[in-house]
Amino acid sequence: MVSTDLTVGGMTCAACVGRVEKRLARIGGVSAGVNLATGRARVLHPADVPVADLVAAVERAGYTAETAAPGAPPTPREEEPEEGRLLLATLLALPVLALSMVPALQFPAWQWVCFALAVPVVTWGSAGFHRRALRGLRHATATMDTLVSLGVAASFGWSAYALFLGGAGAVGMRMPFSLTATGGAAHVYLEAAVGVPLFVLAGRRLEARVRRSGGSALRALAELGAKEVCLRGEDGAERLVPVELLLPGQEFVVRPGERVATDGVVVEGGSALDLSLLTGESVPVEVGPGDAVAGATVNVGGALVVRATAVGADTQLARITALVAEAQAGKAKAQRLADAVAGVFVPCVLTVAACVLGFWLGAGAASQTAVTAAVAVLVVACPCALGLATPTALLAATGRGAELGVLVRGPEVLESLRRVDTVVLDKTGTLTTGRMALTDVTTVRGTPADEVLRLAGAVEHRSEHPIGRAVAAAALERCGALPPVDGFAATAGLGVRGTVEGRAVRLVRPDAAAAPLPPELARAVAAAEEAGRTAVLVEVDGQAEALLTVGDTVRAGSWRALHRLRGLGLEPVLATGDGPGAARAVARELGIEEVHASASPERKAELVAELRAGGRRVAVVGDGVNDAVALASADLGVALASGSDAAIGAAGLTLVRGDIETVVDAVRLARRTLATIRANLLWAFGYNLVLIPLAAVGLLNPMLAAVAMSLSSLLVVGNSLRLRTWQPGRGRRPKR
Incomplete structure (x- = not known):
C-alpha cells in the first residue's frame, strides 16, 4: 500500500468530509482519512492506483484536489469571503425582525419595506448556501446548507406569494397572531427568510476561525528549524546559504545563540546546547568533538563546527513533524452531530412537508390552508438552533476562558474531554x-x-x-x-x-x-x-x-493544581525527558506515583497510546516541541502559552497564564462548555420533534413557526451566554 496526501478545497462541514471519504473509498483497495481543519486527505491505496484517479474521484464529489508532500505544513485554506454577506444580513435583517415580530411597530406599507430589505439578504447574502445546496443536490447529498437554503426559499417564496397574490400586500395590513394554519394567506414570513442566513452566517464565521487554527502545529514545526546555514568549505572559507542547499557530509558553523541547522556530529569546538524544545531536558548539555547534535537545538555557549549527517525528512525535527501530522489526521473523524444527521433530517422534512400538502388537499381543505401547513413544516424545521448550538457556546466559553487565561480550540476537543481520567504532565516548563x-x-x-x-x-x-x-x-x-x-x-x-x-x-x-x-x-x-x-x-x-x-x-501552585485534579477524579502521570533523579525528585515533591523518565517525544506518544489501549482517557499537559506528538495524539492536549508554537498548535486547550493551576480551571470550563453544548443540541432537536408534528396537523401557522424558530435560537444563545459568568470556584486551599 502507498500513502498519498491530497489538499482538498471547498469543504465547509463534516458532511463534506464524509462525502470525500466515501467517494475515495469507491476505488478498490482505497481508504482515506480527511482532516477538515487542515484541508488534507491522507489516502492509502494500492501502488497500481495512480494519484490522478484519486484527484479525479475528489473532483467528481464536487471539490478540488491536488497532491501535497507528506508531513509538509498545510497552507491556510481559503475561506469564502462571507464577512460582507454577514454585514449586509445584519444591517438589513434587524429592521425586518423588529417590524415582523412587534405588531405595534407596523406602519402603513411596512410589509413592502421589509420585502425590499429582505431581497438582498435572500439573494446575495444567502448565495453561498444556495450554491452549496445545489451542488449537494447534483451529487444526491444533503448538508446543513441544504436546510438553510430550503428554509430561506420556503419562507421568502410564501411571503412573495402572500404579498402579490394572497392579499398581504394591502396598505395598512397588520399581522395578528394565529395558532392554526387556517387564514394564513394574509401573513408574510420575511423574518424567517432573513433570520436564518443572519444566524447561520454568524455561526459559520466563528467555526471558520476555529478551523483555520487547526494546521498551526505543523506550520510552527516547519518554521522551528534554521533558515540559513554557514557552510565551511575545504579551504576553510565560510559562506551563508539557504538550509535547503545543505547536504550530508558538509560542515557548517554554529555560533553562540544560533540554532543547529540539522542533525550532525561535532568536529570542532565545545559548547552547551539547549535541548529543551526537542527533548524536554532542562539542563543544557555539554557537547564536544564526536558528540551527536540535533537540528533546531540552540547553542548557548561557544562556537561549534558540525558535520551534517541527516537533512530534510531524515532529521529528528522532521520525524516529529510527521508524527504530529499522523496524530492530527485521526482527529478529523469527529463530526458535529448536526452535520451527521443532516443527510437524514432534510429528506424527512421534505417528505413530511409533501405528505402534509397532499393530505390537506386530499381532505378537501382550501389550497391556501394546505400550502400554509406545508410551509409551516419547512419554516419550523429551519436549523437556526442547530447551527447556533455549538458556535455560540464556543464563543461564550472562549471569551470567558480568555479572561481566566484559558484558550479553547474547538467543540471536537471539548467532546473528547467527556471521560478523561488520566493527565500526563510534562515536567520542564510545565510543573517546573x-x-x-x-x-x-x-x-x-x-x-x-x-x-x-x-x-x-x-x-x-x-x-x-x-x-x-x-x-x-x-x-x-x-x-x-x-x-x-x-x-x-x-x-x-x-x-x-x-x-x-x-x-x-x-x-x-x-x-x-x-x-x-x-x-x-x-x-x-x-x-x-x-x-x-x-x-x-x-x-x-x-x-x-x-x-x-x-x-x-517547581512552579508555584503545581502541588495545589495536582490536588485539585485528583479531586476531579483525574490521575496524574509524570512523563519527562529529564533523567530518573530529577523526575523522582519532582514526583516526590508533588505526590505523583507514576513516573516515566528519560522519555523521548516518540516515547511520550507511545505512553499515551499504551494508556489509551488500557482503557484510559488521556489528557496531556506540555509546553515544548517534545510534547507536540503526545499533545496531538491524546484525547485532550493542553499547552502552556509560554511554550513553543508547535505545542500550542497541537493542543486543544492553551493556558495563557503561567499559573499551572489554570489547568484545573481549563478542565472544569471544558466540562461546563460541553454540558452547555449538549443542552443546546437537546433543545434544538427536541424543538423540532415537538413542533414539526404540530405544524403538520395544522396547529401551527408559519408565523408562529417562525416565532418558535426564533425563540429556540434565543434560548440556545441565552443558555450559551451563561458561560460568560462562569466562575472557577477554587474553594478552600488544601493543606500540605
Missing part, C-alpha cells in the same frame, strides 16, 4: 519553571554562605552559560553589588576561574576538584545527583569552600 536557579549552598569550615556566593557570583557574572547566569543572579539578589573580577577564563565543559579581591576563585565540576572533597561536600554532591540537579564546586585559593546546587524549580 524551566529556568535554572540556585537551590542550595553547602559550605565547609564555617565559611559564611553569602561570602562564598559573593565571590562565585563575581566570577560567573562574566559567564554566558545558563548555570553561571543562575549563580550570578542569586548572588546579586542575596549579596547586592558584586566585586570586579580579573583574569577571567572559561574552559568549555569544565568551568570558570578568575581573581576576586586578590583571591583565586574557581568554579568547576565536582569530579574536577584539585583535591578529595570534604565529607559534607561529598554528601551534597550525592544529594544533588539523587535530585537530578547540577552541582558546582567553588574553590578559593585552591581549597574547596562550598558546593552550589543549581536546578529547575
Whole structure:
C-alpha cells in the first residue's frame, strides 16, 4: 500500500468530509482519512492506483484536489469571503425582525419595506448556501446548507406569494397572531427568510476561525528549524546559504545563540546546547568533538563546527513533524452531530412537508390552508438552533476562558474531554519553571554562605552559560553589588576561574576538584545527583569552600493544581525527558506515583497510546516541541502559552497564564462548555420533534413557526451566554 496526501478545497462541514471519504473509498483497495481543519486527505491505496484517479474521484464529489508532500505544513485554506454577506444580513435583517415580530411597530406599507430589505439578504447574502445546496443536490447529498437554503426559499417564496397574490400586500395590513394554519394567506414570513442566513452566517464565521487554527502545529514545526546555514568549505572559507542547499557530509558553523541547522556530529569546538524544545531536558548539555547534535537545538555557549549527517525528512525535527501530522489526521473523524444527521433530517422534512400538502388537499381543505401547513413544516424545521448550538457556546466559553487565561480550540476537543481520567504532565516548563536557579549552598569550615556566593557570583557574572547566569543572579539578589573580577577564563565543559579581591576563585565540576572533597561536600554532591540537579564546586585559593546546587524549580501552585485534579477524579502521570533523579525528585515533591523518565517525544506518544489501549482517557499537559506528538495524539492536549508554537498548535486547550493551576480551571470550563453544548443540541432537536408534528396537523401557522424558530435560537444563545459568568470556584486551599 502507498500513502498519498491530497489538499482538498471547498469543504465547509463534516458532511463534506464524509462525502470525500466515501467517494475515495469507491476505488478498490482505497481508504482515506480527511482532516477538515487542515484541508488534507491522507489516502492509502494500492501502488497500481495512480494519484490522478484519486484527484479525479475528489473532483467528481464536487471539490478540488491536488497532491501535497507528506508531513509538509498545510497552507491556510481559503475561506469564502462571507464577512460582507454577514454585514449586509445584519444591517438589513434587524429592521425586518423588529417590524415582523412587534405588531405595534407596523406602519402603513411596512410589509413592502421589509420585502425590499429582505431581497438582498435572500439573494446575495444567502448565495453561498444556495450554491452549496445545489451542488449537494447534483451529487444526491444533503448538508446543513441544504436546510438553510430550503428554509430561506420556503419562507421568502410564501411571503412573495402572500404579498402579490394572497392579499398581504394591502396598505395598512397588520399581522395578528394565529395558532392554526387556517387564514394564513394574509401573513408574510420575511423574518424567517432573513433570520436564518443572519444566524447561520454568524455561526459559520466563528467555526471558520476555529478551523483555520487547526494546521498551526505543523506550520510552527516547519518554521522551528534554521533558515540559513554557514557552510565551511575545504579551504576553510565560510559562506551563508539557504538550509535547503545543505547536504550530508558538509560542515557548517554554529555560533553562540544560533540554532543547529540539522542533525550532525561535532568536529570542532565545545559548547552547551539547549535541548529543551526537542527533548524536554532542562539542563543544557555539554557537547564536544564526536558528540551527536540535533537540528533546531540552540547553542548557548561557544562556537561549534558540525558535520551534517541527516537533512530534510531524515532529521529528528522532521520525524516529529510527521508524527504530529499522523496524530492530527485521526482527529478529523469527529463530526458535529448536526452535520451527521443532516443527510437524514432534510429528506424527512421534505417528505413530511409533501405528505402534509397532499393530505390537506386530499381532505378537501382550501389550497391556501394546505400550502400554509406545508410551509409551516419547512419554516419550523429551519436549523437556526442547530447551527447556533455549538458556535455560540464556543464563543461564550472562549471569551470567558480568555479572561481566566484559558484558550479553547474547538467543540471536537471539548467532546473528547467527556471521560478523561488520566493527565500526563510534562515536567520542564510545565510543573517546573524551566529556568535554572540556585537551590542550595553547602559550605565547609564555617565559611559564611553569602561570602562564598559573593565571590562565585563575581566570577560567573562574566559567564554566558545558563548555570553561571543562575549563580550570578542569586548572588546579586542575596549579596547586592558584586566585586570586579580579573583574569577571567572559561574552559568549555569544565568551568570558570578568575581573581576576586586578590583571591583565586574557581568554579568547576565536582569530579574536577584539585583535591578529595570534604565529607559534607561529598554528601551534597550525592544529594544533588539523587535530585537530578547540577552541582558546582567553588574553590578559593585552591581549597574547596562550598558546593552550589543549581536546578529547575517547581512552579508555584503545581502541588495545589495536582490536588485539585485528583479531586476531579483525574490521575496524574509524570512523563519527562529529564533523567530518573530529577523526575523522582519532582514526583516526590508533588505526590505523583507514576513516573516515566528519560522519555523521548516518540516515547511520550507511545505512553499515551499504551494508556489509551488500557482503557484510559488521556489528557496531556506540555509546553515544548517534545510534547507536540503526545499533545496531538491524546484525547485532550493542553499547552502552556509560554511554550513553543508547535505545542500550542497541537493542543486543544492553551493556558495563557503561567499559573499551572489554570489547568484545573481549563478542565472544569471544558466540562461546563460541553454540558452547555449538549443542552443546546437537546433543545434544538427536541424543538423540532415537538413542533414539526404540530405544524403538520395544522396547529401551527408559519408565523408562529417562525416565532418558535426564533425563540429556540434565543434560548440556545441565552443558555450559551451563561458561560460568560462562569466562575472557577477554587474553594478552600488544601493543606500540605
